[in-house]
Amino acid sequence: MASGGAVREVGSKAELDAAVAGARAAAVHFWAGWCEASKQMDEVFAHLAVDFPHAAFLRVEAEEQPEISEAYGVSAVPYFVFCKEGKTVDTLEGANPASLANKVAKIAGPASVAESAVPASLGVAAGPAVLEKVQELAQRNGSSGAEVPNSDGLPDSLNKRLEQLVNSHPVFLFMKGTPEQPRCGFSRKVVDILKKEGVDFGSFDILMDNDVREGMKKFSNWPTFPQLYCKGELVGGCDIVVAMHDTGELKDVFEEHNIPLKPQGSKSVEAVEPEAPTGKGGVVSEPVGLTDAQKARLDSLVKSSPVMVFIKGSPEEPKCGFSGKLVHILKQENIPFSSFDILSDDEVRQGLKIFSNWPSYPQLYINGELVGGSDIVMEMHKSGELKKVLSEKGIVPKETLEERLKALISSAPVMLFMKGTPDAPRCGFSSKVVNALKKEGISFGSFDILSDEEVRQGLKTYSNWPTFPQLYYKSELIGGCDIILEMEKSGELKSTLSE
Helix, strand or coil: CCCCCCEEECCCHHHHHHHHHCCCEEEEEEECCCCHHHHHHHHHHHHHHHHCCCCEEEEEEHHHCHHHHHHCCCCCCCEEEEEECCEEEEEEECCCHHHHHHHHHHHHCCHHHHCCCCCHHHHHHCCHHHHHHHHHHHHHHHHHCCCCCCCCCCCHHHHHHHHHHHCCCCEEEEECECCCCECCHHHHHHHHHHHHHCCCCEEEEHHHCHHHHHHHHHHHCCCCCCEEEECCEEEECHHHHHHHHHHCHHHHHHHHCCCCCCCCCCCCCECCCCCCCCCECCCCCCCCCCCHHHHHHHHHHHCCCCEEEEECECCCCECCHHHHHHHHHHHHCCCCCEEEEHHHCHHHHHHHHHHHCCCCCCEEEECCEEEECHHHHHHHHHHCHHHHHHHHCCCCCCCCHHHHHHHHHCCCCEEEEECECCCCECCHHHHHHHHHHHHCCCCCEEEEHHHCHHHHHHHHHHHCCCCCCEEEECCEEEECHHHHHHHHHHCHHHHHCCC
16 A cells, blocks of 8 residues: 555554555654654655655654564664565664665665655755755765775765864764753763863764764774764763863863863853754753652662663563663673663653653663663663673673572582582482592582572583582582492592592
């Protein structure tokens, strides 16, 4: 079923499956109302629906349709899925109008349409801002393939653009979000520090431009964000900026570079970047609209556990795909964490949006500081940044069962896993092995498997030995009761355990 020039909102997985199956070509936009990039891309999406009336254009509100989001592996918005003859053939993550237009043309139109990332009717129907964005990005994407990358592996045009950005203001910050609305806790922290230092600064929201986001990683040889520049030179990321601020070194750097410092609380000038949105230099306000009691409760909640996640549902039964992904990541990192079901308390659900200045869920906090939502945490997990941050904050991964078993087995040269203790065995077989070891004058460590069911069952799998007692020497399994008694009888036991 074609769109006929309109975008259709989808309310269930069954509805989406039927729409995709019934269309020769279909494009699906996963969006969220709180995401500015989603809104911008939705304008382009709507105009593309007019240009390609024989394709189906479908919209899914990602957080409200967790079953669909989970099925299509959606972890960030905006996200697009492109289907032909009922099968997914391509995807696109992020705000890239030119790529969106080209991918739609590829599945729905002739090659002549695909050659231009700006279909004809877009010039008639689109507003100036949308047209300008599509043309700008289409031109950049179209030329990048013909350019020879420089030594950083970046096209010359992108490299020049990045140089212009880092030099556009004496102090410039590449961050997630804007100074007024940071989209990650680390960006927020650097903004707060710049405010305290009293410096004017420009900023760039890397979530709005994937070319800049990926390009800056190579340009600066720095894999994460935020990134702070002073007079075109990289100062560092969040941890470095925090450390320099704490020691007073950051102020020294600004003074050495003749950066004017204003009294704390003075308003910074607006940073204007002609090619893409930038933020203003940094004022972050205290939460407003909350009573002191509400603030105190929320502050207590975010600090109630070293790692605290606010999700829809529970870790065992998440009620949204984004919450499920975040929980899965924390489990993969083997991190102990606590959670709060925001569906169970609307006061917390609404209040935390104001308290954290973060409009959606899930929200992850480490030591009371906001890290971000599902998309940011997933990116940090993939890059290894999450593990690094957790380590720096003193959050140690839980010991896995295998790690625990290895540690127990190696805790003594001769180690016996038995029922009971050497002084009070709780089964005849354990008692016989204890007596054999004592008779041979062999000192040994022991563990009562009746005291820990996890160790009891885990060791059966780890050793591939189904019964107890189990005797280990230098972390190697010797055997159970029958083998130990045979070795004692033949005189092998003492020599084997003394090698």
